[in-house]
Amino acid sequence: MKAPYDVIVIGAGAAGMMCAIEAGKRGRRVWLVDHAEKIAEKIRISGGGRCNFTNIHASPETFLSANPHFCKSALKQYTPQDFMALVKKHGIAFHEKKLGQMFCDESAQQIIDMLLTECREAQVTLETQTSVTAVEKTTSGYTIKTTKEEQNCASLVIATGGLSIPKIGATKFGYDVARKFGLNVIKTRPGLVPLTFQSALLERCKALSGLSVDATVTCGKKSFSEGLLFTHRGLSGPSILQISSYWNEGEEIVINLSPGIDALAFFKERKQSQPKQDIQTALSHILPNRLAQSICADTEITGRLADLPERIISKLSDSVNRWSVKPGGSEGYRTAEVTLGGVDTAELSSKTMETNAHPGLYFIGEVVDVTGHLGGFNFQWAWSSGYVAGQYV
Ligand SMILES: Cc1cc2nc3c(=O)[nH]c(=O)nc-3n(C[C@H](O)[C@H](O)[C@H](O)COP(=O)(O)OP(=O)(O)OC[C@H]3O[C@@H](n4cnc5c(N)ncnc54)[C@H](O)[C@@H]3O)c2cc1C
Incomplete structure (x- = not known):
């Protein structure tokens, strides 16, 4: 078995990559695992291929959650302007289409490439086509078993997204992990459908x-x-x-x-x-x-x-x-852009996304009961929740 990582992030989508980058920048040894062959598929197909990556009007009113105040802290710690600054730093041209919706001028792939570059610079180890078969709590953190190996970590981040578009890799994995650890999951249903x-x-x-x-x-x-x-x-x-x-x-x-x-x-x-x-x-x-x-x-x-x-x-x-x-x-999860409901925010710290009951266990992104309106808000939630967890894992 290899030396344990400090942080394991399951799910290399928008939230998982952002969290891995931020943790890596802090010098944490990060393992980012995804079962799909191609990561971040939702970014690739988003916004008609141009990725509506944020909305400058993101505010608690543009999100649905059993606790409408929960998203405030993360949105304040990492704002749409912060993400736009990152996009600018990578020389990616973008524009406001309407109603504060920011799109790439060219292609959503630029956002994926930007995140992959940031992952490399932060020395994140990315492992694709790897399915997690078990997650256990240990005295010093967590152990995960995959189809290939077993790894330990101090902090485990679940970033496996919601149930929409199973064809491109959506699974109920995150909700299952939450239930295994005794956390409440708010009933899920298709949104933006x-x-x-x-x-x-x-x-x-x-x-x-x-x-x-x-x-x-x-x-x-x-x-x-x-x-x-x-x-x-x-x-x-x-x-x-x-x-x-x-x-x-x-x-x-x-x-x-x-x-x-x-x-x-x-x-x-x-x-x-x-x-x-x-x-x-x-x-x-x-x-x-x-x-x-x-x-x-x-x-x-x-x-x-x-x-x-x-x-x-x-x-x-x-x-x-x-x-x-x-x-x-x-039309259901087949075409829904998002999943409403998810891991109950009452189980999480709004400042860090860590679970209250299990130190070192975090949930970020769409798997959490925070769902944005149409127009770039869902990616902003992924960036913001991923960013804050990345500061604490
Ligand atoms: C067609 C479409 C268009 C959209 N357009 C926009 C848009 O323009 N703007 C916007 O803001 N939002 C948009 N969204 C919503 C947005 O894509 C999601 O809210 C966002 O991707 C959620 O990020 P996430 O990181 O939480 O989850 P995801 O991006 O879904 O990432 C989850 C990752 O986890 C992996 N995974 C899942 N299960 C497992 C498992 N068991 N083991 C290992 N890995 C696993 C998946 O392969 C995936 O890579 C769109 C959604 C769809 C479906």
């Missing part, structure tokens, strides 16, 4: 597949105003992905398909100025033609504005500004 529909509504979505509009989508007290996309399975696009993290099965969501325009006021004005106009023609002035057609067909409202009573015009207006739908479900 397209919503699916059944029967007539599904047929409508299919017929409109490919069409996108700017919409405001509301579930309970939470609203998001961004693009909405009709798909063959239901609804997607940024506004739907965002609301999916707040939606629970059985709940309704309310969609405003024309947030900038009060449809009732618009129709009333049209009824005065162009009474002979067909209501579908009028509607196609505020919505794409296909969508206007679909709404009129669905509500069975047709005819000249002059001939339609206010009650009917009001019903059609509600279908535009207050379209209430009940999703049948979501």
Whole structure:
């Protein structure tokens, strides 16, 4: 058996690499282990291949967690500006796309290469295609057994991420380790995921597949105003992905398909100025033609504005500004960008990410019950939580 490492990090994704780099810089001997052949696959496929690596508006309000205050300390210790400084140091060109979302100009691979370079400089030993078969606590730290060998360490960091996209290596390993050590795991579910529909509504979505509009989508007290996309399975696009993290099965969501325009006021004005106009023609002035057609067909409202009573015009207006739908479900972990829930933050120090009950055992990144909104927040959580753990392991 080789001399023990000071730190073993399981999971060479965003959080694990950041933690390994920071620990290595402190002179800790770090072993970074991943079962995948290609590490950091989620970084590679993120942001449409350009990696939305942070968001300058990251704040506790942009994260979901049973304890909304938990993320504050890590976000303060390592900010979006800190990560942007690292990206600049490596000469990687980037830009703000919209809403504070920072993307590489060229490729997500640049972020992976940057992290690998930092790992090398910090003398981190990286081992891929290595599955961990057992984790045990010892008198001086932890022992892990892999398919290849057995290693000891003083600090063990679990950075194996969530359950989304099993095809590229997501596993429940982190949750299993937490449970083995008696830690509470908050029920997990897919987040930032397209919503699916059944029967007539599904047929409508299919017929409109490919069409996108700017919409405001509301579930309970939470609203998001961004693009909405009709798909063959239901609804997607940024506004739907965002609301999916707040939606629970059985709940309704309310969609405003024309947030900038009060449809009732618009129709009333049209009824005065162009009474002979067909209501579908009028509607196609505020919505794409296909969508206007679909709404009129669905509500069975047709005819000249002059001939339609206010009650009917009001019903059609509600279908535009207050379209209430009940999703049948979501596309699940197969396409979800994140996993909600995870290791209960009550088990961890917000300053260091160390477990309260087991000195030397840390959880970082998506495996923890902290989930960001769409737009670079999830990577920022990975960098921040990885960074702080790296200062203490
Ligand atoms: C399609 C897609 C696009 C996304 N785009 C963005 C974006 O643009 N911006 C953003 O902020 N977020 C984005 N996300 C979310 C973001 O990728 C994750 O929140 C982030 O990668 C989590 O980092 P992590 O290090 O905790 O986990 P991961 O990056 O998932 O890393 C976990 C690592 O652990 C390894 N692992 C898993 N199980 C084991 C095991 N049993 N043994 C050993 N190793 C194991 C995996 O192989 C992986 O390398 C996207 C997610 C997806 C799926």
